[in-house]
Amino acid sequence: MPEKRYLVTPGPTPVPPEVLAATALPMIHHRSADFRGTFTRVLDRMRAVYRTENDVLLFTSAGTAAMESAVANLCSPGDRVLVVSHGFFGERWAEIAVGYGLDVEHVRYPWGELPNADEIGSRLEEIGGARVVYLTHSDTSTGGVADVQATAERIAGSGALVAVDAISSLAAVPLETDDWGLDVVLTSSHKALMCPAGLAFAAISPAALEATERASLPRYYMDWQRAIGAQAKGETPFSTAISLVRGLDVALDMILGDGLDAAHERHLRLGRAARAGVKAMGLELFSPDADSSAVVTAIRMPEDVDGQAIVASMREASGVTIIGGQGEQRGKIVRFGHIGYVDVQDIAAALAALERALVEAGADVGRGTAVPAALEAHAEPVAA
């Protein structure tokens, strides 16, 4: 019999069986009345998740292609842009922008720290003339969730567009596209939207749309104007991952049926549970010890313990998949993802498996304390 699996990672995330069933419906054509209704409904409800009246564009791709599209559709070679990073994915913004020949000012926060709105605002004023500020909301490499609202407020009126990677944060933690004045907000299907990977999204403000007209960087498949033109007819410009769109239709029923506030509270409580469990075991957090860390809990490994080996051992011994550190944190931290179709039993399973793996690796951790602490923290009421 195949082993049971527990997926406690920030993307892919577990997919509800009802969503999986919808992805397995017999194929229909993407340019047909059969699909158009589903597609239009999905786009409308994505606007509700984004809290926006702007166009939301759907692409068949991973989220990284949407990030690239926010460079290629907004800029011309040599354009000045500001990138703010606080982890692996923020640094990806810089890598893409440099690769596209932009004049990149990179405000690089150490991994684990959170960006400061005032510093960003001052730097933007110093350099002057930046076309776009690229931000990361939740950087899953660290578990840090930045205060995008404060940064957007601080730089409002600067003339720079604000583009936000909300790939792992949208529908997990509060994000107000319109109220916060965000011009471009990106996400993808396999995070808090509880679907398989393969769809990416970009919410585009009128100002961002206008910027595409003078942006001369080459793009075709991810061209926003092409997508907008097709979507106005209830279509996509190119073949689309129909099965995933049908899955998302069901997932959006679930998310919006409970309401976004319920989703945010659910994730906040899962973050509390994970942090309480980790600390009860005697481990140190790498992600900020704050309610904002509702997407990923990143955990420092004790000295002489290799995080990659712990991840492998948890999977082999317990069937639990978590992930290790990326880039400079590889081996030093491990990470639980707790967005989407995850409940506190998954957190308990992951904590129990982590404890077991650490004990087997000879680490000195508290036994039997993590799971009760997690359940207790999870049960605490959340102040309104």
Place this chain on the structure above:
Amino acid sequence: MPEKRYLVTPGPTPVPPEVLAATALPMIHHRSADFRGTFTRVLDRMRAVYRTENDVLLFTSAGTAAMESAVANLCSPGDRVLVVSHGFFGERWAEIAVGYGLDVEHVRYPWGELPNADEIGSRLEEIGGARVVYLTHSDTSTGGVADVQATAERIAGSGALVAVDAISSLAAVPLETDDWGLDVVLTSSHKALMCPAGLAFAAISPAALEATERASLPRYYMDWQRAIGAQAKGETPFSTAISLVRGLDVALDMILGDGLDAAHERHLRLGRAARAGVKAMGLELFSPDADSSAVVTAIRMPEDVDGQAIVASMREASGVTIIGGQGEQRGKIVRFGHIGYVDVQDIAAALAALERALVEAGADVGRGTAVPAALEAHAEPVAA
């Protein structure tokens, strides 16, 4: 009760229930031992389908993104390239190449005609110094399948790389990547590979790979070197459509279990059936009346009959989805796709539905002759 649906289109194509079931398995992580085995097995067997020893790269995207990648990864701004088109999708090659600032020589054949290898060879010699020749194997807009082998032979030794859009042809009709000397061959999941849309592939020769090193056009998500680096570790550089890869694993079992020759014969006979039925009804073919037209059968509409209305009427009255004409042929032709999980019963259903729709539109077509003619043509033995 929902109406039954028959999908007789060249992409998406019907997906076997076993493949759909595999796409609905519980989610696993793309950087895990659970996925690595499936992924590596899929890539190995894609090489078998491609008939190549070259690297086959897998992307989460539609086929158009793979086409774009064959421009961005091979060329620098101003590079001279030759595009050969014989329909809508060949013209897309030119549109992408022009958009990327290349010096594009476009040998444009009228829709419905097939390219001539000697003409292409001569033009290539006349212009001199072309880096890449972009070809379309099957152009689904017309049903024409070009003799890519003859063209590749004619231009061998010219110094130009040969890039082929085999999106709707691979696994449907013979294509020998290595024996024909094709440097880049593209396909996608939702055609003869019998999967949902969302995966695209590029087979890359060592010469093409070498060309990426001097190609300065910007690319990130679809960068071939990144894909090769990750695939060497059994991974993808970015999140991948895991559920679709698992479906493809099952589809490849089916395709390679029977063998590629069986797949080619199956498609050849379906093409014969469709053409015999269409002609028995008294309609004219737009696609070439030849065994090479094994992917799509394109049918001229009688005068005063709107093809788009026929497509809509077939879906409403009979539940059969075919497609109309694209671009300049919109309204003038309709098209049956017969690749992948299609059998002669589907062709019979489509012919019966087409006959009914045409009769209802007042067209003068033979009644009751198409389906028997199709079944008879299908039953004829194929010469070895």
